[in-house]
Amino acid sequence: MNAILNLMRWDIILLNRNRLFVIAAIVTLMYVGLFYLFSPLGDLTILLVILIYNDPVVTGYLFAGVLWLFDRNQHTLQALSVLPLPLKSYLLAKTLVLSLLATLLSFIMTIATKGLTFNGFHLAVSVFGSAFLFSCFGFAIGALTRSFNQFLLYSIPFFVVAALPFLPMFGVGQPLYFVLLPSTGGIELLQAAFTDQPIGYVLLLYGHLLLWMWLSWLLALRITQHQLT
Secondary structure, eight states: OHHHHHHHHHHHHHHHHTTHHHHHHHHHHHHHHHHHHHGGGSOOHHHHHHHHIIIIIHHHHHHHHHHHHHHHHTTHHHHHTTSSOOHHHHHHHHHHHHHHHHHHHHHHHHHHHHTTOSOHHHHHHHHHHHHHHHHHHHHHHHHTOSSHHHHHHHHHHHHHHHHGGGGGGGTSSOGGGGTTSTTHHHHHHHHHTTSOOOHHHHHHHHHHHHHHHHHHHHHHHHHHHHHHO
């Protein structure tokens, strides 16, 4: 536990040195400005859900890929093979930092838009869990690529598939149609933070999100270990 906390502290310093915190804050403030601009249009829940996924959650994916590529180019990853530090500790520390950052930014965006009229627990779990699994996918795809341009190219089909569960919000299909996709549980649970949903349905969403967090973690660990051997 102490090793992971020390790694998280170092990751925070690294993110700050590379101005990634500043970038995330600027983008979040831009979105907050958009909410105030469009507030006369009425309920902005759909826009809020989309932007939370577009900013904190997807940013975790991009940051994860960038951090992996950065550490590989700086030969940090090669050093892991000779240090008494498990790869899973390295991945877990970075994933936790990115997930906590996403959760913090999502609360800033939500409070600026909704005040305190939302379910904070659903919001925290949906964003943290979604950012966790997206960060794991970011590490996995980053490990399969050799440059940032290649990483972005590989990301396009991933983002297209991950965005499909948004379609029911616009009257296209039902969430059940997309139940096998990793983003479905997080998106639906995020909506449940702003609208009342049956408790049984919410529990299913929690199970779906937890399952994909576990699967994405195993995938990231397997691919990154394979790339380092």
